[in-house]
Amino acid sequence: MMNDNVTIPVDVAPVEIAQERGAPETAQREVVFDVRDLGVHYGSTTAISGVNLEIYRNLITAMIGPSGCGKSTFIRCLNRMNDLVPSARVTGNLMYRGQDIYGEGVDPVAVRRQIGMVFQRPNPFPKSIYDNVAWGPRVLGLKKRLDERVEKALRGAALWEEVKDRLKRSALSLSGGQQQRLCIARAIAIEPDVLLLDEPASALDPIATAAIEELMHDLKRDYTIVIVTHNMQQAARVADMTAFFSLEVDESHRSGVLVEYDNTDRLFTNPSDKRTEDYVTGRFG
Amino acid sequence: MAAATPQVSLRATGSLRRRRIVNKIMEGVGTAAALLAVAVLVVVTVSVAVRAAPALSWDFLTQPPNLFGGPGGGISSAIIGSALIVGMATALALPVGVLIAIYLTEFAPRAVAAPIQLALDVLNGLPTIVVGIFVYGILVIGHLQSAYAGAVALSIVMLPLVSRAAQETLLLVPSALREASLALGVSRWRTVVGVILPTTFGGIMTGAVLAVARAAGETAPLLFTCSIFSPDVSTDVTKALPNIPVLIFTYSEQPDPALHEQAWGAALVLMVFVLVASLGAKALLARSRRKLGR
Numbered sequence: 321m322m323n324d325n326v327t328i329p330v331d332v333a334p335v336e337i338a339q340e341r342g343a344p345e346t347a348q349r350e351v352v353f354d355v356r357d358l359g360v361h362y363g364s365t366t367a368i369s370g371v372n373l374e375i376y377r378n379l380i381t382a383m384i385g386p387s388g389c390g391k392s393t394f395i396r397c398l399n400r401m402n403d404l405v406p407s408a409r410v411t412g413n414l415m416y417r418g419q420d421i422y423g424e425g426v427d428p429v430a431v432r433r434q435i436g437m438v439f440q441r442p443n444p445f446p447k448s449i450y451d452n453v454a455w456g457p458r459v460l461g462l463k464k465r466l467d468e469r470v471e472k473a474l475r476g477a478a479l480w481e482e483v484k485d486r487l488k489r490s491a492l493s494l495s496g497g498q499q500q501r502l503c504i505a506r507a508i509a510i511e512p513d514v515l516l517l518d519e520p521a522s523a524l525d526p527i528a529t530a531a532i533e534e535l536m537h538d539l540k541r542d543y544t545i546v547i548v549t550h551n552m553q554q555a556a557r558v559a560d561m562t563a564f565f566s567l568e569v570d571e572s573h574r575s576g577v578l579v580e581y582d583n584t585d586r587l588f589t590n591p592s593d594k595r596t597e598d599y600v601t602g603r604f605g
Numbered sequence: 606m607a608a609a610t611p612q613v614s615l616r617a618t619g620s621l622r623r624r625r626i627v628n629k630i631m632e633g634v635g636t637a638a639a640l641l642a643v644a645v646l647v648v649v650t651v652s653v654a655v656r657a658a659p660a661l662s663w664d665f666l667t668q669p670p671n672l673f674g675g676p677g678g679g680i681s682s683a684i685i686g687s688a689l690i691v692g693m694a695t696a697l698a699l700p701v702g703v704l705i706a707i708y709l710t711e712f713a714p715r716a717v718a719a720p721i722q723l724a725l726d727v728l729n730g731l732p733t734i735v736v737g738i739f740v741y742g743i744l745v746i747g748h749l750q751s752a753y754a755g756a757v758a759l760s761i762v763m764l765p766l767v768s769r770a771a772q773e774t775l776l777l778v779p780s781a782l783r784e785a786s787l788a789l790g791v792s793r794w795r796t797v798v799g800v801i802l803p804t805t806f807g808g809i810m811t812g813a814v815l816a817v818a819r820a821a822g823e824t825a826p827l828l829f830t831c832s833i834f835s836p837d838v839s840t841d842v843t844k845a846l847p848n849i850p851v852l853i854f855t856y857s858e859q860p861d862p863a864l865h866e867q868a869w870g871a872a873l874v875l876m877v878f879v880l881v882a883s884l885g886a887k888a889l890l891a892r893s894r895r896k897l898g899r
Contacts, residue, residue, distance in 0.1 A: 399788065401784065401787070401788065404783075404787070406714065406715075429787075429790055429791070429792050430790065431790075432789065432791075433789075433790025434790070436788060436789065436790075437788035439781060439785065439788075441781060443779070443781035443782060443784070443785045445782060445785065445786075445800055445804075446782075446803075446804050447803075455789075455799060455800075456789040456790075456791065459791050459799060460789075460791070506785070506789070507789070510790065512790075
């Protein structure tokens, strides 16, 4: 069953992949993120505006769309990584389990403790494999049975068998795909609630990509996953829900907007918006 | 019948020829300038070494100066004094310099960082004799000269060097590493201590070693703060301690030719120290680069 998702059919249309996936029942699912009229501005330019969507627990939600449409900007709001950009300003409402993420008195450090992130390029620390995973728990005071925790995280990221004999070696000695799985292990070692993946496979070869995708299916049992990808086939293969972002251009402004958000099957096979249809059928983008 | 295309000469003629000659001349001038720098170093080193040779011996390094002047005796007290003064100066300048660099690269908004940066650059350009007078004014007048006053003066000289070098290394750390740590729900300061400083340790130490090498040879700040001393070996930092730069200065003013030789000998000791320190710094830097994967 799991293996069906591992081989990467390069020339299969996303529609066909998506059709094989059942629609998730979202009605009874817990809402993790409730996004209302979200906008992000850098200085006087608007990156995204008017985004409304709900992200459900233990589902994989994919953000797709052309480059520059603000999907990365959006995902970086969810754990306040945009705070690191001095000119960034966020408007609207972003509720995480009933709490406003940008509310007064909310500490971004506490937000990121719950909502972990894996980045586009693998970015392991220049430390040993073991220390890469153990560092987070150590700093956050989760020192009890650290070895067990590290092993569990590495198993969770499907990396344990490959590195168990060389935990003391530098993480930089690993291949790109292994480094990315190490980054996932590092993120799940502190047992967050949500995992944000910002184009996690874009710097990887197809085999490493397949490994990451298979891993996501396993991870969604324990985590709510939000993934940004520019690869429609990937979204169709892994995501339960898919959001299509696009760039809206009027006279002087250009900003990213959420065009359509639906379960992956419907978004790919029966999109309600013409722009979505053009994009998923490859007529645009 | 295709018309024959006009033949374009591929040889350098006319203005191209002139440009080529100018190019060759400038290349030659540039090379000469680079060689000149090396030549100056070689000439200085050789002339100091030749003149220092008669004074050099094991006793020269291990014995205190001969109390009654004349031949014999060494500079051990000055070596110890210099080591103490520069050591204290480093202990003052290194932590403060590194903290400044961390603040500027990791925390300060740009509007605040720029003026601080400017202040550091000005401090770096401050004539060292001015630093000497300043410390003389606040720590020596009303008290006496002392090794710690000398150390304070040297630390002011070292501070911008340490800070600048640390800053440059910190800027080399890819922002992806910062993000990786922050995304784990780790605070900024823990990110600095746990990820950024270990990554940049080699580079920061390189800057520190170069600053130490520079401070070890500084004379002007010590003339005001630590130049009237008894020649004996002492480790009492509340009193002025003998030190190499001031020793070179005073010995070279003496009529006794044996002391001139000793001044050259002390100069050679200083130069060898600076050379070794610079090579060590280079090795540290190479190690640090490897760690950053560059």
